[in-house]
Amino acid sequence: MSFFFEVLIGGLLAGVMYSLVALGFVLIFKASGVLNFAQGSMVLFAALTFVSLTERGINFWLALLATLAIMVVLAILTERIVLRPLVNQPAITLFMATIGLSFLLEGLAQGLWGSQPHGLNLGIPDDVLVIGDMFISTFDLYAAGIAAVLVGALAVFFNKTRVGRALRAVADDHQAALAVGIPLKHIWAIVWAVAGFVALVAGLLWGARQGVQFALTLVALKALPVLILGGFTSVPGAIVGGLIIGASEKLAEVYIGPYVGGGIENWFPYMLALMFLLIRPEGLFGEVHIDRV
Amino acid sequence: MIYRECGQFKTSYGSDQAIFPIPQDRWGVMLALLIAFMVIPAIANEYWLGVILTPFLILALAALGLNILTGYCGQLSLGSAAFMAVGAFAAYNFELRLPGIPLLLDFVLAGLVAAGVGIIFGIPSLRIKGFYLAVATLAAQFFIEWSLTKFGWFSNYSSSGVITAQKMVILGYDFDTPLRKYLLVLSIVSVLALMAKNLVRSETGRAWMAVRDMDVAAEVIGIRIMKTKLMAFAVSSFYCGVAGALWAFAYLGTVDAQTFDLHRSFQILFMIIVGGMGSILGSFIGAAFIVLMPIFINLSAHALFGNAIRPDLLSNMELIVFGGLIIFFLIVEPLGLARLWQIAKEKLRLWPFPH
């Protein structure tokens, strides 16, 4: 039985790591109604920039600030060059722009900093907490704590601040938001900067586990079922979705996997999300959209 | 002046209902086919035929399939590569287990198997919409890739899950050189593209577009949603399945399930987005852009800066330029490259008096 709980807890903690990546998607989706295909590349770009700066002898906090500054500049440039000419275009056009952006960022990150994988030590202890005969990773606990703080801050940001409310208005309708006097260009730059920050946090935590390397772009794949389950527009949804996906995929792999040859982790979360969606087609926390003719 | 609809009178229902009602269009398509069938084989070398044009045509076919589903029927899919995989493995297994089966029948059967699988994964579309529907197709993508790797029967128990496509022979004629393979692929793609062109303006196609624009409204005016959506999934998967079979038989020769991974699905999605949603021509333009552009950038980069820039930097520059080009074209024309062509046509209509 304790093995079951070990798998469950491990899965829940892994789920938090998925949620971290999913958060970045949710932010952009809320602001522009678009799945940001470049989110994975942003994770890579942020983490690679940070780790390359620290390897050049720059102090940890200074490097963090510098990386943040670079992500903000990137956000402003994205808004200026890519998004502003595309105001009021259909969502699919913006989606396409993020595809272009992802190629650009991947080339830029590797061109600037090289393609070498880097080790990353955040100073977070990666020990094992032994409870009974269960092993729980302290690193994952810290990561979960960081994620909780991040989500709390974002929830406050969206629901309590002017910018947050303006952001939700923008997501509904660019033109209407502009008409009521919401400064679209600022809002977009802010959202992309915040998404860049979330990407940096996700990149650092994932990077500490698997190294900072190109494969960081692939963590986006882990976030997709989370998004679908939790709803594209909900910050708490991303967390709950992550927990459900994380726990169930681990349990499935350990208990069902061996009977069918294993390796079912890649498709199981999608099947699970599908089941949920058949019951609730907007995702768990997604906004219910009523079609009118 | 060069191009004008006005003044071209249709005198029979037949001429009014032709696939290309305007003679200029008709001649244009004829000319394009003539060039593709006669001129290109005469001037292109094996390199162009074998590894540029053949894969371009096959991926254009897959993009066409996805465009039917996404561009015409409005159902987003991220599983096109999985349906290609089904087609490839089905074609292989039919050849293997039914020796002597005619090649074209084999491809049709492979397409039908893919269509069947497509219908199964299309069922959730009756309830789920938009980006959320992507989950059903992603489930298809990962589940199919996994089963083809996991169950040895599909790959005839080869130790690494790789299948080697059989020889392509039609009526004793062996399609073994790049030229012959190109012609075979071109014929299949042309026929299927014309069929698609015809299909999207038929009752089925109009129903698809009605569902795409607003499915509730479509239901209200009496379109049967279930039949329409599942039909779109079936036709789209059929096209992808045939494309997958061609990818295995006419291009790579040896494939495994990982040949058709999520990246391929995304690549096909990029094609229709860049080329133009809801446009047959857009599928071809998009495929050309996504498949050929990186190669052209690679060639030009080597020619221009070959020895001046570090090779690592050069490779990354290619990525940057490719991403930049996508963004650039978007800003010039947000509705995809096919729209640029439409604008060109409209300009030609007015030329030489634009105002």
Added chain:
Amino acid sequence: MTLKKVLVSCLGAAVLGGIVAGGGAVVAQSNEQFIPMLSYRVGPYAAGGTGIFGGFIDYINLLNERDGGINGVKITYEECETEYKPDRALECYERLKNSGPTGASMFNFVATPPVYATMDRTLEDKIPVVAIGYGPAYTADGRVFPYIFPLVTTYWSQNTAKIKFIALQEQCLAQYPDLEGKPDRAAQCFEHAKKGELQGDGLDKLKGKKIVNLYHDSGYGKETKPILDAQAEKYGFQVVYIPVPHPGNEQQSQWLQIRREKPDWVILRGWGVMNPTAITQAARIKFPADRIVGVWWSGAEEDVVPAGDAAIGFIAAALNPAGDQFPAIKQIEELLYSKGKGNMQDPSRVGSVYYNRGIIHGVLNTEAIRKAQEKFGNKPLTGEQVRWGLENLEITEARLKELGLEGVMSPIKISCADHEGGAPVRFHQWNGKQWVLVSDWIATDQSLVRPLVEKEAANYAKEKNLPIRDCSKES
């Protein structure tokens, strides 16, 4: 609108110009031997690509710079970016196969899928494909695959050596039980083995042991299953197969399964990001890193550095040892890097595992050309002629010493029937800073591998209706 027009037309002109220039760029001179470089310098596997092709190109430049090529024939190369995608690789193959005065000498994809995709084409194009340390194992049967050369050691052969290495460790532990759990166990056992103190090869000690084969869930990962099963049956150990779905950046459930299985050893058949993830996850279930034995695609600096301290003690197969102490590599640093002509963006990577693997690529490719020149004369050779050179390639200890690369690989001999050479394998351990060798060259078990190779090759020949060459008639 006008600005847009201008921009579009500029762009069109640039692209067109590029194509025209690209078409006309390949102007070859007569006394040159052309080797295409199908490198991948972007994407998830770029670390391997830049290292291997960097070493390969540096070695060729060294020959050109120091000796003026091979017997006076200058070696040229052209790079083509494949991004590790089989379709891009195929495009590069077709683009470059006729470059140079005599066409491409041979192709090195450093990726398995394009090897599969070109198996048939090689017969027509008559250009050999060289796959050093990868590729389908059954292509080692040169009677069926005259143009494919999975040189040095295939995955199957490597796997037999891996089991022998594990047996050796078991033997050592049986004799010196106090070494159990010591961080320097493998190094101590190596010392004992060097002194000849180990009594036997330990293969009898494998009985009843449990080995987990943690593999990348793909064709590459699955490939060693037949040989592992055969060995398990022969030596009486138990194998548990646990697949890791691509890309392998999340392995919690797999390692929890391993925790439940309590195996004696774990074989890691990883690739890319799967390796550091596996190593960090192992630390979380307190599985000792020195009981994980990796394939050589998990045994480079790039695989362990990202895992940090968790990787200390991790053991992997070595196609080649790391280090820049070899005279030839010293010469590369002197002749190329001091003049800024080196290929590596980061010169500190010279002498890394991937880099030295690139050097081996350079040696085997150029020595094959040299061998072919013995028969066909010191002039640019065709792929067909180079194929003869590959098939009759023999690299002796003395020759390696002459090349200034003694110890970077073991001597090998290729023949018509055996395109592999079945070269022995060494194992090295990561100490947190560098890879340290912890075994001598361990011979592969060809008595197990060869029948499997012949069986699979015969199947392939039958399916494809290919002739089987009679090697006694080859000269």
